[in-house]
Amino acid sequence: MIAEIIAIGSELLTPHFQDTNSLYLTEKLNELGVEVGFKTVVGDNRDHLTSAARTALRRADILIFMGGLGPTEDDLTRECVAAALGRDLHRDSEIIAEIYKRFAKMRRKMPENNDRQADILDGAEVLPNALGTAPGQWIETESGDQNQYVILLPGPPHEIKPMFDEQVVPRLRAHLPQQFIATRVLKVAMMPESECDQRVAPIYKRYADVHTTILAGAGEVQLRLTARAESQDAAQQRVDELSGLLEDELDDFVYSTAGESLEQIVGYYLQMRGATIAVAESCTGGMLGERITKVSGSSRYFIGGAIVYDNEMKSLFANVPPMLIAQHGAVSKEVAAALAEGIRDECRASMGVGITGVAGPTGGTEDKPVGLVYHAVSDGKRTNVVERKFLGDRDRIRWWATQQALDMVRRMLM
Amino acid sequence: MIAEIIAIGSELLTPHFQDTNSLYLTEKLNELGVEVGFKTVVGDNRDHLTSAARTALRRADILIFMGGLGPTEDDLTRECVAAALGRDLHRDSEIIAEIYKRFAKMRRKMPENNDRQADILDGAEVLPNALGTAPGQWIETESGDQNQYVILLPGPPHEIKPMFDEQVVPRLRAHLPQQFIATRVLKVAMMPESECDQRVAPIYKRYADVHTTILAGAGEVQLRLTARAESQDAAQQRVDELSGLLEDELDDFVYSTAGESLEQIVGYYLQMRGATIAVAESCTGGMLGERITKVSGSSRYFIGGAIVYDNEMKSLFANVPPMLIAQHGAVSKEVAAALAEGIRDECRASMGVGITGVAGPTGGTEDKPVGLVYHAVSDGKRTNVVERKFLGDRDRIRWWATQQALDMVRRMLM
Numbered sequence: 001m002i003a004e005i006i007a008i009g010s011e012l013l014t015p016h017f018q019d020t021n022s023l024y025l026t027e028k029l030n031e032l033g034v035e036v037g038f039k040t041v042v043g044d045n046r047d048h049l050t051s052a053a054r055t056a057l058r059r060a061d062i063l064i065f066m067g068g069l070g071p072t073e074d075d076l077t078r079e080c081v082a083a084a085l086g087r088d089l090h091r092d093s094e095i096i097a098e099i100y101k102r103f104a105k106m107r108r109k110m111p112e113n114n115d116r117q118a119d120i121l122d123g124a125e126v127l128p129n130a131l132g133t134a135p136g137q138w139i140e141t142e143s144g145d146q147n148q149y150v151i152l153l154p155g156p157p158h159e160i161k162p163m164f165d166e167q168v169v170p171r172l173r174a175h176l177p178q179q180f181i182a183t184r185v186l187k188v189a190m191m192p193e194s195e196c197d198q199r200v201a202p203i204y205k206r207y208a209d210v211h212t213t214i215l216a217g218a219g220e221v222q223l224r225l226t227a228r229a230e231s232q233d234a235a236q237q238r239v240d241e242l243s244g245l246l247e248d249e250l251d252d253f254v255y256s257t258a259g260e261s262l263e264q265i266v267g268y269y270l271q272m273r274g275a276t277i278a279v280a281e282s283c284t285g286g287m288l289g290e291r292i293t294k295v296s297g298s299s300r301y302f303i304g305g306a307i308v309y310d311n312e313m314k315s316l317f318a319n320v321p322p323m324l325i326a327q328h329g330a331v332s333k334e335v336a337a338a339l340a341e342g343i344r345d346e347c348r349a350s351m352g353v354g355i356t357g358v359a360g361p362t363g364g365t366e367d368k369p370v371g372l373v374y375h376a377v378s379d380g381k382r383t384n385v386v387e388r389k390f391l392g393d394r395d396r397i398r399w400w401a402t403q404q405a406l407d408m409v410r411r412m413l414m
Numbered sequence: 415m416i417a418e419i420i421a422i423g424s425e426l427l428t429p430h431f432q433d434t435n436s437l438y439l440t441e442k443l444n445e446l447g448v449e450v451g452f453k454t455v456v457g458d459n460r461d462h463l464t465s466a467a468r469t470a471l472r473r474a475d476i477l478i479f480m481g482g483l484g485p486t487e488d489d490l491t492r493e494c495v496a497a498a499l500g501r502d503l504h505r506d507s508e509i510i511a512e513i514y515k516r517f518a519k520m521r522r523k524m525p526e527n528n529d530r531q532a533d534i535l536d537g538a539e540v541l542p543n544a545l546g547t548a549p550g551q552w553i554e555t556e557s558g559d560q561n562q563y564v565i566l567l568p569g570p571p572h573e574i575k576p577m578f579d580e581q582v583v584p585r586l587r588a589h590l591p592q593q594f595i596a597t598r599v600l601k602v603a604m605m606p607e608s609e610c611d612q613r614v615a616p617i618y619k620r621y622a623d624v625h626t627t628i629l630a631g632a633g634e635v636q637l638r639l640t641a642r643a644e645s646q647d648a649a650q651q652r653v654d655e656l657s658g659l660l661e662d663e664l665d666d667f668v669y670s671t672a673g674e675s676l677e678q679i680v681g682y683y684l685q686m687r688g689a690t691i692a693v694a695e696s697c698t699g700g701m702l703g704e705r706i707t708k709v710s711g712s713s714r715y716f717i718g719g720a721i722v723y724d725n726e727m728k729s730l731f732a733n734v735p736p737m738l739i740a741q742h743g744a745v746s747k748e749v750a751a752a753l754a755e756g757i758r759d760e761c762r763a764s765m766g767v768g769i770t771g772v773a774g775p776t777g778g779t780e781d782k783p784v785g786l787v788y789h790a791v792s793d794g795k796r797t798n799v800v801e802r803k804f805l806g807d808r809d810r811i812r813w814w815a816t817q818q819a820l821d822m823v824r825r826m827l828m
Contacts, residue, residue, distance in 0.1 A: 010627050011627055011629050011638070012453075013440065013449070013450045013451070013452075013453065014440060014444075014638075015437045015438070015440045015441035015444065016437075017629075018432065018434070018437060020432070023429045023430070023432065024429070026427065026428065026429045027429035030428075030429065035427070036427045037427070037456075037457065037459070037462055038427075038454065038455065038456055038462065038466070039426075039427065039454070039455035040452065040453070040454050040455075041452065041453035041454075042451070042452055043451065044627075045451070048451055048452065048473070051473055052452065055469050059462070059465055070607070070630075071607075071608050071611070072607075072608075072611045072615075072628060073615070074627070074628065105803075106803065106805070108606070111608045111609060111611075111612050113608060113611070113612065114608060131805065131806055131807075156630075158806055158807055158809075158810050213428075213430060215430050224430075279700075279721070281700070281703075283707075284704070284707075285700075285703045285704050285706065285707025285708075285712075285716075286693075286695070286699075286700030286701060286702065286703025286704040286707065286719075286721065287700060287704040288700065289695075289699045289700025289703075289721040289723075290698070290699050290700040290701040290704050290812075292699065293697075293698075293699025293700065293721075293723065293773075294699075294808070294809065296773075296774070296775055296776060296808055297776065298699075298723075299723055299724070299777075302699075302723050302724075303723060303724045303726075303727060304720065304721040304722050304723040304724050304727035304731070305700075305720070305721045305727075306718065306719070306720050306721070306731065307693070307700065307703040307707075307718040307719045307720070307721065308718050309703075309707065309712075309713055309716050309717060309718040310713070310716075310717045310718050310761075312717075313717060313718035313719075313761065316760065316761070317718070317720065317731060346730070347724075347727065347730070359707075359710075360710070361710055362710060362711065363713075394708070394710055395708070398704075
């Protein structure tokens with residue numbers, strides 16, 4: 001089974017935007033044993049889109065169209081796929097009612113052009129969209145004696161992902177031959193990719209039947225293991241065996257083997273210990289708090305904290321003595337430690353985190369260059385401070401800093 | 415002139431890697447007046463690649479193949495494009511000599527399979543590669559009475575970019591009619607896409623010579639205008655004229671006409687007014703601070719603030735009376751206003767922002783459902799409060815909330 005993913009939108013043919021949905025969909029398709037053979041990007045252009053649909057019908061078994069289902073005149077996916085398939089469209093009154101309701105909920109009137117979103121291909125199943133006005137569509141057809149599946153999905157990532165997971169994956173699974181695939185992802189914090197690979201390559205190379213991919217991000221390496229076998233148990237066993245050996249080798253650098261994010265893991269540990277946490281952030285400007293509170297339910301362990309951008313705020317909110325700042329500079333291990341201890345006291349939390357550094361691109365000096373960041377974590381008994389010099393742009397340096405701080409919290413809780 | 419960019423490589427069809435070269439090439443092609451009509455990604459598969467080449471020959475004037483020029487058996491671009499064009503390959507002895515020299519320089523012996531990199535399509539011009547072993551190829555052909563240009567380029571970004579700039583752009587320029595293109599991007603805050611489109615469509619439709627694209631994100635709509643004309647002035651004039659009319663229609667919903675982000679615009683206004691700002695965030699957990707400090711130099715106007723996740727923090731850091739919280743609930747317009755006023759006082763900033771809401775997915779009630787957010791901005795003289803009910807998941811609700819708050823700051827400063 002070969003899939004083709006077709007992303008629609010003239011903006012995706014500019015230098016400014018890129019389809020990223022296809023990466024998510026590819027992962028889910030691979031889990032079903034489906035390989036993506038082609039990806040196509042086409043603009044909001046009737047001839048081009050119809051031609052792309054015809055081409056895909058000739059070469060793929062599963063066709064996934066993403067985008068172009070909105071209410072504007074630019075949104076041509078419905079019409080063009082209908083033309084390529086030689087089917088008609090009909091306007092579905094139930095969907096119009098749904099869209100009306102949605103607008104009513106937001107206390108707004110539905111603009112008339114939204115009607116177009118209710119155009120359905122003859123013979124299509126409607127895939128309701130809980131998170132937007134454009135419903136998806138599922139069409140089964142035939143090419144030769146082979147089934148073809150044509151799927152229309154909305155473009156916005158927060159709409160396409162749940163629709164694909166909840167409505168498309170189960171339908172595909174019901175139609176595809178059963179596959180036994182086991183996967184596992186090991187997430188490793190704050191270890192350079194080359195060091196990680198050097199340590200794990202001799203191990204995973206002994207497992208030729210397990211496909212291992214190494215992926216490096218900022219402050220994180222992921223080892224992705226995939227095995228296919230004649231039964232689910234057999235596949236799972238191979239993946240688990242290799243995963244166990246890799247965990248032994250990498251030890252406490254591995255923070256997750258079940259897909260959790262670092263902030264989720266920190267949340268688990270905090271809850272397990274009945275602990276709470278507060279943060280005082282300078283150069284990260286709120287990013288650490290934002291990451292911790294990304295996790296639903298984080299109010300059980302996250303108290304809050306302060307964004308101590310200005311030096312006076314460091315004293316006001318985290319009780320850092322102004323003399324300490326004058327003596328060592330705002331970017332120093334002493335101030336980081338004082339931030340962690342001070343915010344912990346102020347917020348009466350079990351743990352406090354302090355971050356201070358130079359995010360750049362301006363503001364660096366010879367002594368305190370761009371990328372220099374001090375991270376401190378205090379639990380009342382001890383305060384750990386780590387100095388790092390990160391490379392990259394402002395965004396990347398700030399991300400690294402939050403990653404380092406979260407990893408320090410994790411290690412202190414372990 | 416329509417271009418198609420074809421990226422070749424099975425890794426580009428996995429969930430982990432993505433072609434980014436095409437964004438660079440698109441920018442350069444647009445500058446030449448060439449639009450990219452299609453982008454295709456295809457794996458290292460003979461049938462798939464030949465079929466993709468045939469499809470592109472049918473629908474594009476300029477075909478750019480990226481990758482698959484290496485020495486391994488997987489590298490099939492030369493053969494497959496030759497097959498699609500019905501041309502033969504010949505092995506170029508000069509190129510073999512070049513590759514030998516390159517290996518000698520690195521003091522390594524040339525592996526025999528590198529010979530394949532010297533296979534040249536009959537009639538092709540060789541594009542030398544100073545930074546790698548794989549040369550590019552330039553082929554002129556005809557489709558009907560129209561010229562077609564078929565270009566083979568290496569995949570690694572540091573090889574393709576100089577080769578494209580130095581060898582392909584000048585060749586294309588010599589063959590293409592001179593073009594004059596002007597563009598403008600209008601960014602609109604907190605207006606639904608459909609409402610925006612309804613208001614602007616009657617205007618931009620009168621400008622058939624200006625291509626208008628509408629792009630919607632969370633709390634933001636972008637209108638991208640592009641015009642071609644017989645001179646740069648004429649193109650610019652058409653874009654500016656339409657842009658002026660759209661700005662008149664959308665009035666103060668337009669926050670940028672030169673590409674700035676909302677947080678940059680807020681930063682400009684604050685600096686222009688010599689004002690400073692502080693934030694007190696509950697459900698956004700630091701995201702507003704993070705967005706404001708994404709802008710380099712934000713320390714000139716951003717003082718800091720508090721992440722008041724726990725109710726006690728609302729009182730501790732922003733002086734919100736506990737009675738007020740008990741009376742109205744933490745998620746209320748009264749508490750939002752008190753947060754904005756309190757943090758402004760505490761931080762001695764010109765402006766204060768307060769955000770409190772239910773980010774979900776849990777924690778909603780009938781009275782205070784998931785997505786309900788109160789935003790307040792105070793400048794000491796007045797405090798504006800906006801209640802919104804956002805749809806979507808936790809991340810999206812939080813993003814919308816920061817977008818709404820930034821837009822309120824912008825409007826108060828205008």
